[in-house]
Amino acid sequence: MFKRITAALLAALLCAGALPAAHAADAQAMQQTVRALGILTGDENGDLNLSSPVTRAEFTKMMCAAAGLAEGISTQANISVFKDVKSNHWAAGYVKAAVDNGWIAGYTDGTFRPENTILLEEAATAVLRMLGYDSQSLSGAFPSAQMNKYRALGLDENMTAVQGQRLTRNECVTLFYNLMKAETSSGAVYASTRGLTLNASGEVDYASLVASDREGPFIAQDSQWSALLPFAVDELTINGARADVSQLLAGDVYYYNKNLRSVWVYRDRVTGVYTAATPSAAQPTGVTVAGVNYSVASSSAAYALSDMGEYHPGDVVTLLLGMNGDVVGVTEPDTMDTVRYGVVQSVAQTTYDDGYGNSWTTDVATILCTDGQVYQDPVRASSVRAGSVVEITVQDGETSVKSLTRRPLRGQVNRAATEVDGLEFADNIEIMDTNDSGGLILYPDRLSRMKLSDENVRYYTLDETGRINRIILDDATGDMDTYGILTSVVEINANMTLMGQYEYLINGQKGSFSTQNRILNLQSGPARFEMSETGIERAYNLEETPLTSVTETSARNQNEEFGMSDAVQVYIRRGTSSYISSTLSAVSDTSRYSLRGYYDKDYEDGGRIRILIATER
Numbered sequence: 189m190f191k192r193i194t195a196a197l198l199a200a201l202l203c204a205g206a207l208p209a210a211h212a213a214d215a216q217a218m219q220q221t222v223r224a225l226g227i228l229t230g231d232e233n234g235d236l237n238l239s240s241p242v243t244r245a246e247f248t249k250m251m252c253a254a255a256g257l258a259e260g261i262s263t264q265a266n267i268s269v270f271k272d273v274k275s276n277h278w279a280a281g282y283v284k285a286a287v288d289n290g291w292i293a294g295y296t297d298g299t300f301r302p303e304n305t306i307l308l309e310e311a312a313t314a315v316l317r318m319l320g321y322d323s324q325s326l327s328g329a330f331p332s333a334q335m336n337k338y339r340a341l342g343l344d345e346n347m348t349a350v351q352g353q354r355l356t357r358n359e360c361v362t363l364f365y366n367l368m369k370a371e372t373s374s375g376a377v378y379a380s381t382r383g384l385t386l387n388a389s390g391e392v393d394y395a396s397l398v399a400s401d402r403e404g405p406f407i408a409q410d411s412q413w414s415a416l417l418p419f420a421v422d423e424l425t426i427n428g429a430r431a432d433v434s435q436l437l438a439g440d441v442y443y444y445n446k447n448l449r450s451v452w453v454y455r456d457r458v459t460g461v462y463t464a465a466t467p468s469a470a471q472p473t474g475v476t477v478a479g480v481n482y483s484v485a486s487s488s489a490a491y492a493l494s495d496m497g498e499y500h501p502g503d504v505v506t507l508l509l510g511m512n513g514d515v516v517g518v519t520e521p522d523t524m525d526t527v528r529y530g531v532v533q534s535v536a537q538t539t540y541d542d543g544y545g546n547s548w549t550t551d552v553a554t555i556l557c558t559d560g561q562v563y564q565d566p567v568r569a570s571s572v573r574a575g576s577v578v579e580i581t582v583q584d585g586e587t588s589v590k591s592l593t594r595r596p597l598r599g600q601v602n603r604a605a606t607e608v609d610g611l612e613f614a615d616n617i618e619i620m621d622t623n624d625s626g627g628l629i630l631y632p633d634r635l636s637r638m639k640l641s642d643e644n645v646r647y648y649t650l651d652e653t654g655r656i657n658r659i660i661l662d663d664a665t666g667d668m669d670t671y672g673i674l675t676s677v678v679e680i681n682a683n684m685t686l687m688g689q690y691e692y693l694i695n696g697q698k699g700s701f702s703t704q705n706r707i708l709n710l711q712s713g714p715a716r717f718e719m720s721e722t723g724i725e726r727a728y729n730l731e732e733t734p735l736t737s738v739t740e741t742s743a744r745n746q747n748e749e750f751g752m753s754d755a756v757q758v759y760i761r762r763g764t765s766s767y768i769s770s771t772l773s774a775v776s777d778t779s780r781y782s783l784r785g786y787y788d789k790d791y792e793d794g795g796r797i798r799i800l801i802a803t804e805r
Contacts, residue, residue: 218346218365221392224401225382226253226447227364228357238358245279245302247311247360248286251318254364256382261285270300277302291317305354308347311363312338320373341370368392402452404443405486405510407517408436417444417451424451429615439519441510456509458482459526459582461566462493462501463540469495475515477507479554479564485514492518501540502548504587521582528580529592529649529658530557531622532572538564553589555580558618558658560629565589575624577647577660596642597659600792605632608640611650614657621661621668622646625719628668630661638664639792666788670694670717671757671798674727675765679707690727692717695757696769712765714786714799730786730798738776743785743797750787753796760802767801775802 219236222228227250230236242250252258265280273283279302286292292314294300309331316326316337326333335351338344343366349359368379369390379386383400385393406416414421414433421433426440431453436442441454460478467473472493475482484490489507491497499505499518506526508517538552551569555578556562565580567589572578576591599609606613619630644664651657672694679688688703690710694717701724711729718726733750735743743750758775759767775781781802789795 215361217391217394218361220448221368221394221397222361222364224394224397224445224447225364225368226258226401228361229447230449236357236361238356238361240357241305242355242357242360243303244292244300244306244310245273245277245283247306247314247355248279248282248292250360250364251291251314252282252285254367255289255318257285258282270294270298270302272299273302286314289318290322307351308349308353308355308359309335309351311355311360312343315343315363315367316341318367319370319378325373342366343370365392398445398448401447402443402445404452405441405454405516406443407508408438408440408442408453410438413442418446419449421449421451424453426453427455427616439506439508439517441508441516443511452511454509454511456513457506457526458509458561458563459506459521460504460563460587462499462503462505464501465493469493469500475507477505479552480561482507482509483512483514485510485512486516489515489518504582506582521584526582528555528557528559528563529647529660530555530563530578530580530620531627531646531660532574532576532578533562533626534574535567535569535572537569553578555589556620556622556627558620558629558660560618560620592647594642595645595647597640597645597648597656598642600639601635601637603637605634605636608635608656612655614651614653614655617655617657617659619659619661621663621665623663623668625668628665630665630667634665634667635659635794637792638794640664644794665794666716666796666798667753667755669788670719671730671753671788672715672717673757673759673767673799673801674710674712674715674729675767677710677712679710681707690724692724692727693759693767714801716788716798730788733785733787735778735783735785735800737778738772738783738785738800740772743783743800749791750785751791751796753798756797756800758800758802760804770802772800775800780805 223236228236249258252261261281265275265284268274269280269284269287273280283300283302313331313334316334321337323330326337328336331351343363345366346362347359349355368384369386369392370378372378377386379392384397387393413436424431424433424436426435436453437455442451444451458477458480462475462477464476465472465474472490473484475484475493484493493499504521506519506521507515508519510516533554533556535551535553537549539547539549541547550566552564553567553572554562554564565587572589572591579590579592581588597608601608613632617632619632619635621628621630644662645659646662647660648656649658672692674690674692676691680686686705686707688707690702691698691700708727710727714730715727716730717724733745735745737744738752741752743752756772758770758772760770760775761767775783782805784801785797786799787795787797
């Protein structure tokens with residue numbers, strides 16, 4: 189039911205956003221991939237200096253990095269490899285490794301000429317040897333045989349250099365990217381030898397590459413955390429958003445990629461009562477805090493939560509979560525006061541075991557919070573009730589849950605969904621719609637052009653800059669309701685008999701229900717259904733409009749625009765009551781289909797087209 193945006197998801201989107209769509213890789217994608225592999229590294233400012241020429245010595249270092257050997261190679265060798273590459277030459281170790289692996293050779297006069305700019309045919313020959321193609325396996329003389337194979341394997345894709353031309357760093361970016369996609373002499377893709385994969389379009393999977401070379405997790409202890417990084421950093425991402433390095437706080441969880449000179453920070457903390465460890469307190473791999481189960485991802489966190497550590501069931505703790513939502517660290521709650529807002533779902537007396545054979549009983553509220561998570565917090569049963577909007581605070585190690593009076597928000601949200609009535613939305617705004625059955629987390633654009641009022645807003649909060657950072661709605665959107673088609677309606681109101689018999693189609697599934705001593709005054713066609721624990725309680729026919737065009741997000745008739753529900757049900761009607769489930773893309777051709785949309789309320793009131801029925805012309 190919940191559409192929660194997690195830190196892990198934000199991180200995945202960030203990695204994906206750094207690349208173009210998954211068709212042929214562009215220059216930026218290739219640069220980022222080669223850089224992540226450590227094949228090319230920037231200067232002290234991170235500049236790749238792509239127009240600079242590449243020497244033969246530099247190329248050997250690139251080959252070692254491409255093969256995953258660079259980290260284990262000393263910059264100096266224990267012998268003089270060539271008479272012009274002495275043992276103390278900066279590239280001696282790389283040259284020796286490249287020669288030992290048979291990738292590159294010196295000249296007949298016993299020199300390597302490390303400062304000469306490498307030619308395309310030399311580079312192509314070296315890369316072919318990395319793939320397992322030596323001169324004996326090729327047909328023809330040098331360099332024709334090598335250049336023919338270079339082209340046959342696709343190593344020339346997007347390359348502009350021609351035979352006899354000296355390579356720049358930019359050309360090497362392309363060549364080594366193509367190497368990762370090329371087949372070895374044994375038929376494997378070279379990237380697989382590095383533990384990497386290609387996506388469905390045959391390009392290097394950048395997200396998995398970044399993950400494979402990412403270091404962490406680490407927990408920032410103080411403002412000196414960046415001194416522990418192997419590179420200087422001015423900018424980083426916090427929960428997926430760009431931020432200045434000064435914005436990192438003690439207790440934040442961070443990861444870094446040395447080759448990309450990038451730092452990813454996750455500020456995801458959970459505070460509540462520690463109630464259980466699994467499989468045992470002796471060696472916990474999981475922990476329950478505030479009624480939510482979390483995996484324990486670090487040995488230090490596992491020890492802190494174990495029977496030998498400093499935290500035990502019954503303690504109020506703050507968990508520090510990493511990029512996958514796992515527990516990386518544990519700290520005292522009074523060092524990180526927290527506040528949450530949500531709606532109480534239930535209050536019940538609960539008994540906990542402290543892990544030592546003792547137990548305690550307390551009233552516990554199950555609370556759906558604006559971050560999309562359901563928590564359980566100890567309360568005084570008389571202070572809150574199901575349906576209450578509450579503020580949960582943890583201060584000085586104590587958790588308190590306080591009921592809030594209604595705080596409505598009035599005005600029309602702008603089209604960009606960035607403000608309402610002059611109040612801006614915070615970048616990290618949390619929006620939750622609620623009804624009697626639960627809640628749903630919304631993206632801000634769901635409120636675009638919507639009118640907010642006393643009736644549909646239960647509560648909101650402002651951040652320290654005066655921007656709205658939370659909104660709790662009161663059944664404002666209708667997105668949690670159930671929609672379908674009444675395929676048969678029989679209502680009897682005669683001779684002291686009052687009853688209804690109804691057949692329906694919801695998400696392609698047929699069903700029926702009946703009423704005794706009442707009728708719902710319905711007609712066959714699309715409807716909204718009110719559900720209870722026992723089934724359908726009521727139903728309401730939807731409004732209808734002919735449509736002239738439809739997209740994934742909107743639809744139009746001659747004069748008006750309508751929003752399209754994310755969960756719109758699409759049917760092709762045959763005859764008067766036969767409906768075949770379909771898709772929006774299948775019926776969007778209005779020259780073939782006549783379209784009618786059915787919506788629950790006006791657009792500005794949050795209404796959307798819930799049912800779309802297409803009839804062949």
